[in-house]
Amino acid sequence: MPEGKKADPGGHSHVSPVVKGFAGSIGGVAEACCLQPMDVIKTRLQLDKAGKYHGIVHCGRTIASEEGVKALWKGLTPFATHLTLKYALRMGSNSIYSGALRDSEGKLTDGRRMLAGFMAGITEALIIVTPFEVVKIRLQQQRGLSKEGLKYKGPIHCAATVLREEGLRGMWSGATPTILRNGTNQMCLFWAKNNTDKFLWDKHEGDGKMLTPGQSMTSGFLAALLGPIATGPFDVAKTRLMAQTKTSGGVRYTGFFDALRRIPAEEGVRAMWKGLLPRLLRIPPGQAIVWAVSDQITGYFEQQALLKASGGLAA
Structure with missing residues:
Protein backbone atom coordinates (compact mmCIF):
# COMPACT_ATOMS: atom_id res chain seq x y z
CA MET A 1 0.00 0.00 0.00
CA PRO A 2 1.45 3.41 -0.92
CA GLU A 3 2.79 5.30 2.09
CA GLY A 4 0.27 7.67 3.54
CA LYS A 5 -2.67 5.84 1.98
CA LYS A 6 -5.17 5.08 4.70
CA ALA A 7 -7.65 2.26 4.62
CA ASP A 8 -11.15 3.45 3.88
CA PRO A 9 -13.75 1.13 5.46
CA GLY A 10 -16.33 2.24 2.93
CA GLY A 11 -13.97 2.53 -0.01
CA HIS A 12 -14.35 0.60 -3.22
CA SER A 13 -12.02 -1.76 -5.06
CA HIS A 14 -9.83 -0.34 -7.81
CA VAL A 15 -9.94 -3.65 -9.67
CA SER A 16 -12.21 -4.09 -12.71
CA PRO A 17 -14.93 -6.77 -12.88
CA VAL A 18 -12.95 -8.44 -15.69
CA VAL A 19 -9.87 -8.86 -13.49
CA LYS A 20 -12.00 -10.13 -10.59
CA GLY A 21 -13.70 -12.59 -12.92
CA PHE A 22 -10.35 -13.85 -14.21
CA ALA A 23 -9.01 -14.24 -10.67
CA GLY A 24 -12.08 -16.22 -9.67
CA SER A 25 -11.81 -18.55 -12.67
CA ILE A 26 -8.20 -19.47 -11.88
CA GLY A 27 -9.20 -20.20 -8.30
CA GLY A 28 -12.04 -22.39 -9.57
CA VAL A 29 -9.69 -24.65 -11.53
CA ALA A 30 -7.55 -25.19 -8.45
CA GLU A 31 -10.59 -25.99 -6.32
CA ALA A 32 -12.07 -28.48 -8.80
CA CYS A 33 -8.93 -30.58 -9.10
CA CYS A 34 -8.42 -30.77 -5.33
CA LEU A 35 -11.96 -31.37 -4.11
CA GLN A 46 -27.81 -37.25 -1.10
CA LEU A 47 -29.14 -39.82 -3.58
CA ASP A 48 -28.78 -42.77 -1.17
CA HIS A 58 -17.54 -45.62 4.01
CA CYS A 59 -19.02 -44.01 0.92
CA GLY A 60 -15.59 -43.11 -0.45
CA ARG A 61 -14.18 -46.57 0.26
CA THR A 62 -17.21 -48.28 -1.30
CA ILE A 63 -16.98 -46.22 -4.48
CA ALA A 64 -13.24 -46.85 -4.77
CA SER A 65 -13.53 -50.61 -4.13
CA GLU A 66 -16.54 -51.20 -6.39
CA GLU A 67 -15.79 -48.77 -9.20
CA GLY A 68 -12.12 -47.89 -8.88
CA VAL A 69 -10.39 -44.82 -7.49
CA LYS A 70 -10.98 -42.95 -10.75
CA ALA A 71 -14.70 -43.01 -9.99
CA LEU A 72 -14.07 -40.42 -7.26
CA TRP A 73 -13.26 -37.97 -10.05
CA SER A 93 -21.10 -9.86 -11.57
CA ASN A 94 -20.73 -9.21 -7.84
CA SER A 95 -18.28 -6.42 -8.68
CA ILE A 96 -20.76 -4.93 -11.15
CA TYR A 97 -23.71 -5.17 -8.74
CA SER A 98 -21.62 -3.77 -5.88
CA GLY A 99 -20.61 -0.82 -8.04
CA ALA A 100 -24.23 -0.13 -8.97
CA LEU A 101 -25.36 -0.26 -5.33
CA ARG A 102 -22.74 2.12 -3.91
CA ASP A 103 -23.89 5.51 -2.69
CA SER A 104 -22.74 8.85 -4.05
CA GLU A 105 -19.57 8.64 -1.92
CA GLY A 106 -18.70 5.18 -3.23
CA LYS A 107 -19.60 3.42 0.03
CA LEU A 108 -21.35 0.06 0.29
CA THR A 109 -23.36 -0.85 3.38
CA ASP A 110 -23.52 -4.41 4.69
CA GLY A 111 -27.13 -4.71 3.53
CA ARG A 112 -26.28 -3.64 0.00
CA ARG A 113 -23.23 -5.91 -0.03
CA MET A 114 -25.50 -8.85 0.84
CA LEU A 115 -27.93 -7.82 -1.90
CA ALA A 116 -25.10 -7.69 -4.44
CA GLY A 117 -24.00 -11.16 -3.36
CA PHE A 118 -27.56 -12.50 -3.63
CA MET A 119 -27.92 -11.06 -7.13
CA ALA A 120 -24.57 -12.54 -8.16
CA GLY A 121 -25.74 -15.92 -6.86
CA ILE A 122 -28.95 -15.73 -8.90
CA THR A 123 -26.98 -14.76 -12.00
CA GLU A 124 -24.56 -17.69 -11.75
CA ALA A 125 -27.38 -20.10 -10.89
CA LEU A 126 -29.39 -19.30 -14.01
CA ILE A 127 -26.59 -18.94 -16.52
CA ILE A 128 -23.97 -21.46 -15.41
CA VAL A 129 -24.72 -23.58 -12.36
CA THR A 130 -28.03 -25.30 -13.14
CA PRO A 131 -27.25 -26.84 -16.57
CA PHE A 132 -23.73 -27.85 -15.56
CA GLU A 133 -24.91 -29.44 -12.31
CA VAL A 134 -27.61 -31.39 -14.14
CA VAL A 135 -24.88 -32.97 -16.29
CA LYS A 136 -22.52 -33.45 -13.34
CA ILE A 137 -25.14 -35.12 -11.12
CA ARG A 138 -26.41 -37.39 -13.89
CA LEU A 139 -22.81 -38.58 -14.44
CA GLN A 140 -22.05 -38.93 -10.72
CA GLN A 141 -25.10 -41.04 -9.91
CA GLN A 142 -24.11 -43.72 -12.43
CA ARG A 143 -22.50 -46.87 -11.02
CA LEU A 150 -23.66 -46.50 -18.67
CA LYS A 151 -26.53 -44.46 -20.04
CA TYR A 152 -24.42 -41.31 -20.25
CA LYS A 153 -21.03 -41.81 -21.94
CA GLY A 154 -19.62 -38.41 -21.06
CA PRO A 155 -20.54 -34.73 -20.47
CA ILE A 156 -21.45 -33.92 -24.09
CA HIS A 157 -23.36 -37.16 -24.58
CA CYS A 158 -25.17 -36.59 -21.29
CA ALA A 159 -26.24 -33.06 -22.26
CA ALA A 160 -27.37 -34.23 -25.69
CA THR A 161 -29.35 -37.13 -24.18
CA VAL A 162 -31.09 -34.89 -21.64
CA LEU A 163 -31.99 -32.38 -24.35
CA ARG A 164 -33.32 -35.12 -26.63
CA GLU A 165 -35.34 -36.98 -24.00
CA GLU A 166 -36.46 -34.13 -21.74
CA GLY A 167 -36.17 -31.01 -23.81
CA LEU A 168 -34.47 -27.73 -22.94
CA ARG A 169 -36.26 -27.57 -19.59
CA GLY A 170 -34.50 -30.78 -18.58
CA MET A 171 -31.18 -28.91 -18.50
CA TRP A 172 -32.69 -26.49 -15.98
CA SER A 173 -34.21 -29.14 -13.67
CA GLY A 174 -33.98 -27.89 -10.11
CA ALA A 175 -33.50 -24.25 -11.15
CA THR A 176 -35.62 -22.84 -8.30
CA PRO A 177 -33.72 -24.46 -5.40
CA THR A 178 -30.44 -23.70 -7.20
CA ILE A 179 -31.34 -20.00 -7.34
CA LEU A 180 -32.29 -19.97 -3.66
CA ARG A 181 -29.19 -21.96 -2.68
CA ASN A 182 -26.68 -19.94 -4.68
CA GLY A 183 -28.28 -16.59 -3.93
CA THR A 184 -28.25 -17.27 -0.19
CA ASN A 185 -24.74 -18.77 -0.33
CA GLN A 186 -23.21 -15.76 -2.07
CA MET A 187 -25.15 -13.31 0.08
CA CYS A 188 -23.54 -14.91 3.12
CA LEU A 189 -20.14 -15.42 1.50
CA PHE A 190 -19.34 -11.92 0.26
CA TRP A 191 -20.64 -10.29 3.44
CA ALA A 192 -18.74 -12.71 5.70
CA LYS A 193 -15.49 -12.54 3.68
CA ASN A 194 -15.43 -8.74 3.75
CA ASN A 195 -16.12 -8.58 7.46
CA THR A 196 -13.73 -11.42 8.32
CA ASP A 197 -10.94 -9.63 6.44
CA LYS A 198 -11.64 -6.45 8.40
CA PHE A 199 -11.92 -8.17 11.77
CA LEU A 200 -8.92 -10.49 11.50
CA TRP A 201 -6.49 -8.62 9.28
CA ASP A 202 -7.67 -4.98 9.22
CA LYS A 203 -8.06 -5.37 5.47
CA HIS A 204 -10.57 -2.98 3.89
CA GLU A 205 -11.80 -3.14 0.33
CA GLY A 206 -9.76 -0.90 -1.92
CA ASP A 207 -7.00 -0.09 0.60
CA GLY A 208 -4.27 -1.84 -1.41
CA LYS A 209 -3.25 -4.11 1.47
CA MET A 210 -2.10 -7.51 0.21
CA LEU A 211 -3.18 -10.46 2.32
CA THR A 212 -0.90 -13.49 2.50
CA PRO A 213 -2.28 -16.73 0.97
CA GLY A 214 -2.65 -18.11 4.50
CA GLN A 215 -4.70 -15.10 5.60
CA SER A 216 -6.92 -15.36 2.51
CA MET A 217 -7.43 -19.08 3.07
CA THR A 218 -8.44 -18.49 6.68
CA SER A 219 -10.93 -15.77 5.76
CA GLY A 220 -12.34 -17.76 2.84
CA PHE A 221 -12.75 -20.89 4.96
CA LEU A 222 -14.53 -19.09 7.81
CA ALA A 223 -16.73 -17.06 5.46
CA ALA A 224 -17.93 -20.21 3.67
CA LEU A 225 -19.15 -22.07 6.78
CA LEU A 226 -22.50 -20.30 7.08
CA GLY A 227 -23.90 -20.87 3.58
CA PRO A 228 -24.03 -24.72 3.48
CA ILE A 229 -25.84 -24.89 6.83
CA ALA A 230 -28.43 -22.31 5.76
CA THR A 231 -29.02 -23.86 2.33
CA GLY A 232 -28.96 -27.61 3.12
CA ALA A 237 -34.06 -30.76 -3.17
CA LYS A 238 -31.91 -29.51 -6.06
CA THR A 239 -29.95 -32.76 -6.25
CA ARG A 240 -33.08 -34.93 -6.16
CA LEU A 241 -34.79 -32.87 -8.88
CA MET A 242 -31.71 -32.85 -11.12
CA PHE A 256 -39.29 -27.82 -5.70
CA PHE A 257 -42.06 -27.44 -3.12
CA ASP A 258 -43.23 -31.02 -3.66
CA ALA A 259 -39.67 -32.19 -2.92
CA GLY A 275 -24.65 -34.57 2.58
CA LEU A 276 -24.08 -31.56 4.86
CA LEU A 277 -20.82 -32.87 6.32
CA PRO A 278 -19.21 -33.51 2.91
CA ARG A 279 -20.46 -30.08 1.82
CA LEU A 280 -18.73 -28.57 4.85
CA LEU A 281 -15.63 -30.62 4.06
CA ARG A 282 -15.73 -29.44 0.44
CA ILE A 283 -17.09 -25.89 0.26
CA PRO A 284 -15.08 -24.08 2.99
CA PRO A 285 -11.78 -25.68 1.88
CA GLY A 286 -12.76 -24.93 -1.69
CA GLN A 287 -13.38 -21.28 -0.87
CA ALA A 288 -10.08 -21.19 1.02
CA ILE A 289 -8.33 -22.27 -2.20
CA VAL A 290 -10.31 -19.90 -4.41
CA TRP A 291 -9.69 -16.83 -2.23
CA ALA A 292 -6.02 -17.68 -1.72
CA VAL A 293 -5.59 -17.53 -5.50
CA SER A 294 -8.00 -14.73 -6.38
CA ASP A 295 -6.89 -12.40 -3.54
CA GLN A 296 -3.31 -12.56 -4.80
CA ILE A 297 -4.38 -11.60 -8.32
CA THR A 298 -6.82 -8.87 -7.33
CA GLY A 299 -4.42 -7.60 -4.64
CA TYR A 300 -1.66 -7.18 -7.21
CA PHE A 301 -3.86 -5.21 -9.62
CA GLU A 302 -5.29 -3.18 -6.74
CA GLN A 303 -1.78 -2.16 -5.67
CA GLN A 304 -0.82 -1.27 -9.23
CA ALA A 305 -3.93 0.89 -9.61
CA LEU A 306 -3.19 2.74 -6.36
CA LEU A 307 0.45 3.26 -7.30
CA LYS A 308 -0.58 4.62 -10.67
CA ALA A 309 -3.16 6.92 -9.06
CA SER A 310 -0.66 8.23 -6.49
CA GLY A 311 1.94 8.77 -9.21
CA GLY A 312 -0.57 10.69 -11.27
CA LEU A 313 -1.44 12.91 -8.30
CA ALA A 314 2.24 13.53 -7.58
CA ALA A 315 2.81 14.50 -11.18
Missing part, protein backbone atom coordinates in the same frame (compact mmCIF):
# COMPACT_ATOMS: atom_id res chain seq x y z
CA GLN A 36 -13.85 -33.33 -6.78
CA PRO A 37 -13.92 -36.59 -4.72
CA MET A 38 -15.80 -34.88 -1.90
CA ASP A 39 -18.39 -33.60 -4.36
CA VAL A 40 -18.92 -37.12 -5.74
CA ILE A 41 -19.37 -38.46 -2.19
CA LYS A 42 -21.81 -35.66 -1.35
CA THR A 43 -23.93 -36.44 -4.40
CA ARG A 44 -23.99 -40.19 -3.71
CA LEU A 45 -25.00 -39.61 -0.07
CA LYS A 49 -32.35 -43.59 -0.12
CA ALA A 50 -31.63 -47.24 0.76
CA GLY A 51 -28.87 -46.50 3.27
CA LYS A 52 -26.10 -48.21 1.30
CA TYR A 53 -23.45 -45.77 2.50
CA HIS A 54 -22.67 -45.33 6.20
CA GLY A 55 -20.99 -41.95 6.20
CA ILE A 56 -18.35 -40.13 4.20
CA VAL A 57 -15.44 -42.53 4.70
CA LYS A 74 -16.39 -38.71 -12.06
CA GLY A 75 -17.79 -35.60 -13.65
CA LEU A 76 -14.49 -33.69 -13.26
CA THR A 77 -14.60 -32.15 -16.74
CA PRO A 78 -18.04 -30.54 -16.35
CA PHE A 79 -17.25 -29.75 -12.71
CA ALA A 80 -13.98 -27.94 -13.53
CA THR A 81 -15.53 -26.12 -16.48
CA HIS A 82 -18.54 -25.26 -14.36
CA LEU A 83 -16.39 -23.86 -11.52
CA THR A 84 -14.19 -21.87 -13.88
CA LEU A 85 -17.15 -20.18 -15.53
CA LYS A 86 -19.11 -19.91 -12.27
CA TYR A 87 -16.39 -18.11 -10.34
CA ALA A 88 -15.64 -15.82 -13.27
CA LEU A 89 -19.32 -14.87 -13.43
CA ARG A 90 -19.70 -14.73 -9.64
CA MET A 91 -16.75 -12.44 -8.97
CA GLY A 92 -17.35 -10.29 -12.03
CA GLY A 144 -19.46 -48.43 -12.65
CA LEU A 145 -16.71 -47.26 -14.99
CA SER A 146 -17.43 -49.23 -18.18
CA LYS A 147 -18.96 -46.78 -20.65
CA GLU A 148 -20.78 -49.60 -22.44
CA GLY A 149 -22.99 -50.15 -19.41
CA PRO A 233 -32.65 -28.22 2.24
CA PHE A 234 -32.29 -26.28 -1.02
CA ASP A 235 -29.27 -28.37 -2.01
CA VAL A 236 -30.91 -31.73 -1.25
CA ALA A 243 -31.10 -36.59 -10.72
CA GLN A 244 -34.61 -37.77 -11.60
CA THR A 245 -35.40 -38.67 -15.19
CA LYS A 246 -38.76 -38.84 -16.88
CA THR A 247 -40.27 -42.33 -17.10
CA SER A 248 -43.59 -43.73 -18.28
CA GLY A 249 -44.82 -43.35 -14.70
CA GLY A 250 -43.81 -39.70 -14.54
CA VAL A 251 -41.37 -38.23 -12.04
CA ARG A 252 -41.09 -38.76 -8.29
CA TYR A 253 -41.02 -35.05 -7.41
CA THR A 254 -43.22 -32.72 -9.40
CA GLY A 255 -41.30 -29.62 -8.36
CA LEU A 260 -39.49 -30.02 0.20
CA ARG A 261 -42.73 -31.59 1.42
CA ARG A 262 -42.15 -35.24 0.48
CA ILE A 263 -38.50 -35.69 1.50
CA PRO A 264 -38.99 -34.92 5.24
CA ALA A 265 -42.37 -36.68 5.25
CA GLU A 266 -40.93 -39.89 3.82
CA GLU A 267 -37.38 -39.83 5.23
CA GLY A 268 -37.50 -37.49 8.24
CA VAL A 269 -36.41 -33.88 8.70
CA ARG A 270 -32.74 -34.85 8.96
CA ALA A 271 -32.86 -35.99 5.34
CA MET A 272 -33.05 -32.31 4.34
CA TRP A 273 -29.44 -31.95 5.51
CA LYS A 274 -28.12 -35.13 3.92
